[in-house]
Amino acid sequence: MQTPNIVQTSCLLSLLFHACQGNWFSICQPQGQVEAAVRSHVTLVCVVSSEIPHGPVTWYKETGSDHRHFFSSSPRKGDIHDRRVTRTNGDQANNFSITIRDVRVSDTGKYYCEKYTKGEWDKPYALGQGVILTVSSGSTLHPGSAIVQQRSPVKALEGSDVVLTCKMPSITSWDLVRWYKGEGSQRTHVYSGLLKAGDRNDARVTWSGQNPGIEFSIVIKGVKINDTGKYYCIKYDDEKGDTISKEGPGVTLIVTARNVTIIGPPGRVNVGEVVELQCEANNYNDGTFMWMKNGEAIPQDHFTIAGTGTWHTSRLTLQTEKGDIRSAVQCVQGKNEEQRMSEVFNLSSVITGMQRVKMLVHH
Ligand SMILES: *[C@@H]1O[C@H](CO)[C@@H](O)[C@H](O)[C@H]1NC(C)=O
Numbered sequence: 001m002q003t004p005n006i007v008q009t010s011c012l013l014s015l016l017f018h019a020c021q022g023n024w025f026s027i028c029q030p031q032g033q034v035e036a037a038v039r040s041h042v043t044l045v046c047v048v049s050s051e052i053p054h055g056p057v058t059w060y061k062e063t064g065s066d067h068r069h070f071f072s073s074s075p076r077k078g079d080i081h082d083r084r085v086t087r088t089n090g091d092q093a094n095n096f097s098i099t100i101r102d103v104r105v106s107d108t109g110k111y112y113c114e115k116y117t118k119g120e121w122d123k124p125y126a127l128g129q130g131v132i133l134t135v136s137s138g139s140t141l142h143p144g145s146a147i148v149q150q151r152s153p154v155k156a157l158e159g160s161d162v163v164l165t166c167k168m169p170s171i172t173s174w175d176l177v178r179w180y181k182g183e184g185s186q187r188t189h190v191y192s193g194l195l196k197a198g199d200r201n202d203a204r205v206t207w208s209g210q211n212p213g214i215e216f217s218i219v220i221k222g223v224k225i226n227d228t229g230k231y232y233c234i235k236y237d238d239e240k241g242d243t244i245s246k247e248g249p250g251v252t253l254i255v256t257a258r259n260v261t262i263i264g265p266p267g268r269v270n271v272g273e274v275v276e277l278q279c280e281a282n283n284y285n286d287g288t289f290m291w292m293k294n295g296e297a298i299p300q301d302h303f304t305i306a307g308t309g310t311w312h313t314s315r316l317t318l319q320t321e322k323g324d325i326r327s328a329v330q331c332v333q334g335k336n337e338e339q340r341m342s343e344v345f346n347l348s349s350v351i352t353g354m355q356r357v358k359m360l361v362h363h
Pocket residue numbers: 020043045046047088089092095096097
């Protein structure tokens with residue numbers, strides 16, 4: 001099955017460039033997934049890169065382990081022809097897209113567009129990556145009836161802003177959607193478009209404003225460690241909010257503490273030698289560092305700063321001197337006062353006094 005592999009890669013590349021052409025023969029099925037309501041008309045796109053080699057292009061439908069002929073522009077004897085299916089652009093020699101009229105739930109499945117060369121029917125010359133058609137019986141264009149929230153936990157650093165998503169299966173009023181944290185008697189109200197008596201909106205929370213009518217995602221600004229928990233997006237039957245119509249599966253938010261750590265050299269150094277200390281911090285979008293020795297600022301040309309996003313590092317090169325065995329070095333991370341973090345490092349843990357060295361030498 002080497003040929004199909006090559007072809008699929010080519011289609012992926014084509015997808016990236018939103019085009020259906022390549023340097024070698026390829027079949028492009030750019031849609032990936034199509035969702036449709038019962039009774040609507042659906043077009044499944046298939047474009048081949050060239051008319052050469054000659055031979056038919058045929059559609060197959062896969063449901064479970066069943067892989068059967070669905071449509072061919074030049075059917076062979078015995079091929080069943082579904083009257084609802086027609087070639088969409090019969091006038092374009094490279095376009096083998098099909099339109100299925102009046103779709104049914106049973107049309108749900110994966111459809112492959114395959115190229116055969118003349119007389120070689122046992123193995124396709126090339127095949128597309130397939131398109132998954134899902135036909136839903138609901139009257140709306142959005143199939144499925146569940147509220148969608150992020151499936152995997154949302155991880156965030158203390159102080160950052162997070163988005164918790166909530167997508168409704170159909171157009172919904174703001175007045176019917178409410179966000180809660182936790183379960184059972186522990187459940188607390190987070191945010192609503194229309195407040196119920198006794199509830200308050202968390203002042204840090206707003207709607208994300210994406211896809212109005214369908215999406216009810218929220219943004220929480222400056223999350224705290226105790227915001228960690230599971231958040232539920234709930235749709236109610238009416239404005240009173242007594243009866244739940246649909247409840248989302250919940251999304252877990254995990255907020256991690258910001259911290260700063262100083263890492264010393266792997267071995268000890270003697271007084272008078274240079275010691276390197278590394279300060280590491282996770283801090284949202286702030287890579288500011290300051291170093292102090294015994295309460296006095298160390299000049300900036302003694303340290304470097306690196307890092308991106310939430311992870312920042314500063315490397316200090318310090319010439320040690322007599323008395324440093326009692327010195328403390330401090331790394332201060334963060335610009336503004338309330339976001340600032342610091343860590344103290346006692347040089348006694350890495351430097352060795354001369355006396356001990358001498359004793360070792362004379363031993
Ligand atoms: C092929 O036909 C389909 C259905 O009409 C159309 O959506 C698609 O843009 C066409 N593609 C090309 C490359 O002509």
